Amino acid sequence: xxxxxxxxxxxxxxxxxxxxTVAIIHGRVLTMGPAGEIADGTVILRDGKVVAVxxxxxxxxxxRVIDAMGKIVTPGLVAPVTSLGLAELRSLAGPxxxxxxxxxxxxxxxxGDGLNPDSVLIPVARLGGITRSIVTPGYxxxxxxxxxxxxxxxxxxxGSGGPxxxxxxxxxxxxxxxxxxxxxxxxxxxxxxxxxxxxxDVRSYARRRADYDRGETRALSxxxxxxxxxxxxxxxxxxxxxxxxxxxxIREMLAFAHTQRVKLILESASxxxxxxxxxxxxxVPVLLTPIENVPASFEMLGATLSNAQRLHAAGVLIGFExxxxxxxxxxxxxxxxxxxxxLPYAAALAAITINPARIFGLADRIGSLEPGKEGDAxxxxxxxxxxxxxxxxxxxxxxxxxxTSRQTELRDRYIQQVRKPQ
Numbered sequence: 001x002x003x004x005x006x007x008x009x010x011x012x013x014x015x016x017x018x019x020x021t022v023a024i025i026h027g028r029v030l031t032m033g034p035a036g037e038i039a040d041g042t043v044i045l046r047d048g049k050v051v052a053v054x055x056x057x058x059x060x061x062x063x064r065v066i067d068a069m070g071k072i073v074t075p076g077l078v079a080p081v082t083s084l085g086l087a088e089l090r091s092l093a094g095p096x097x098x099x100x101x102x103x104x105x106x107x108x109x110x111x112g113d114g115l116n117p118d119s120v121l122i123p124v125a126r127l128g129g130i131t132r133s134i135v136t137p138g139y140x141x142x143x144x145x146x147x148x149x150x151x152x153x154x155x156x157x158x159g160s161g162g163p164x165x166x167x168x169x170x171x172x173x174x175x176x177x178x179x180x181x182x183x184x185x186x187x188x189x190x191x192x193x194x195x196x197x198x199x200x201d202v203r204s205y206a207r208r209r210a211d212y213d214r215g216e217t218r219a220l221s222x223x224x225x226x227x228x229x230x231x232x233x234x235x236x237x238x239x240x241x242x243x244x245x246x247x248x249x250i251r252e253m254l255a256f257a258h259t260q261r262v263k264l265i266l267e268s269a270s271x272x273x274x275x276x277x278x279x280x281x282x283x284v285p286v287l288l289t290p291i292e293n294v295p296a297s298f299e300m301l302g303a304t305l306s307n308a309q310r311l312h313a314a315g316v317l318i319g320f321e322x323x324x325x326x327x328x329x330x331x332x333x334x335x336x337x338x339x340x341x342x343l344p345y346a347a348a349l350a351a352i353t354i355n356p357a358r359i360f361g362l363a364d365r366i367g368s369l370e371p372g373k374e375g376d377a378x379x380x381x382x383x384x385x386x387x388x389x390x391x392x393x394x395x396x397x398x399x400x401x402x403x404t405s406r407q408t409e410l411r412d413r414y415i416q417q418v419r420k421p422q
Contacts, residue, residue, distance in 0.1 A: 027068030033368035076376030108150030123405035127327020159396035239263035270303035276314035336385035355414025
């Protein structure tokens with residue numbers, strides 16, 4: 001039975017096909033939705049959507065049936081804070097569209113522009129079970145750059161073929177703490193003051209656009225295009241995604257967001273555990289790379305691998321990142337590592353599926369296997385949080401994805417030469 005199933009999965013994985021009716025049967029389904037875990041479950045995908053999930057479901061007569069007995073079925077993983085589609089390998093010079101050097105384009109810089117769906121890094125991430133990501137811009141790191149905002153993040157899908165972009169403007173990206181202080185002239189206080197001035201200018205601009213156009217307003221600190229880009233932030237429609245680590249910096253940002261009445265997502269937050277109760281009371285989610293929660297600088301002296309577990313225990317909504325553009329597939333390994341630190345297994349899996357979807361306002365479409373959601377599903381040959389486990393079939397919007405990457409193609413090209421007797 002298992003051999004037949006593997007043969008079927010291998011055939012499915014040979015090339016993408018258009019969305020159709022697919023019935024995944026006899027899998028251990030971790031839905032990450034209201035249905036919870038189903039020991040012997042069926043997932044039915046039709047026309048790119050999940051149409052049914054449950055035990056002992058009737059299989060549609062027109063369905064392509066996949067027997068997943070002995071395997072685990074999960075939603076596609078959602079990787080927050082990536083540069084997939086904007087940059088290639090870090091070790092080589094090449095396309096890198098993560099940042100702008102234009103002083104007049106800060107908040108207006110949109111990661112949804114310039115995406116490359118043919119990036120060689122996308123199949124590598126997809127083979128790690130990642131079907132969606134939140135692409136975030138970065139800062140130009142040249143000395144003396146003073147841009148306040150990195151720009152706007154975009155939600156993308158990682159399916160083979162078709163446009164990547166799903167939704168623009170899911171967050172405004174900002175770095176504070178030491179990095180923010182450096183760009184503001186060396187002081188955290190200056191960085192906060194600059195941010196307050198910018199948001200005050202946006203409110204003034206939004207109230208008096210006509211006067212601004214006639215040159216009848218005071219000078220504002222940002223370009224017109226940046227002012228326009230920040231209006232969704234002051235109106236609470238777009239969260240600020242703020243990278244910060246030190247506990248005191250986190251407190252400052254919580255107070256700032258409350259005073260300014262803006263939504264906040266914390267990123268990194270290495271000392272978040274020290275102020276976990278305050279973060280939970282504020283209802284602010286946290287994105288982190290758990291294995292990087294170790295003391296690496298003076299603003300991270302309190303970092304600990306138990307950060308994720310302590311934040312979760314305090315009631316904070318957490319999501320996990322990967323380890324850089326060419327290592328996004330390690331996101332699930334990061335989740336597994338903090339299970340060893342005491343984080344409940346279900347919470348770790350949620351941190352790479354439904355939680356990132358919730359944090360970026362996409363939970364009505366992705367992140368769990370529920371009727372009505374988009375057909376992103378992964379069939380695993382073992383525990384998805386174990387390093388040795390692999391996806392054996394991946395669906396995005398109900399379409400089976402190729403199980404190859406540039407890496408596997410190179411492996412297959414040269415493996416026989418390597419094995420050839422000398």
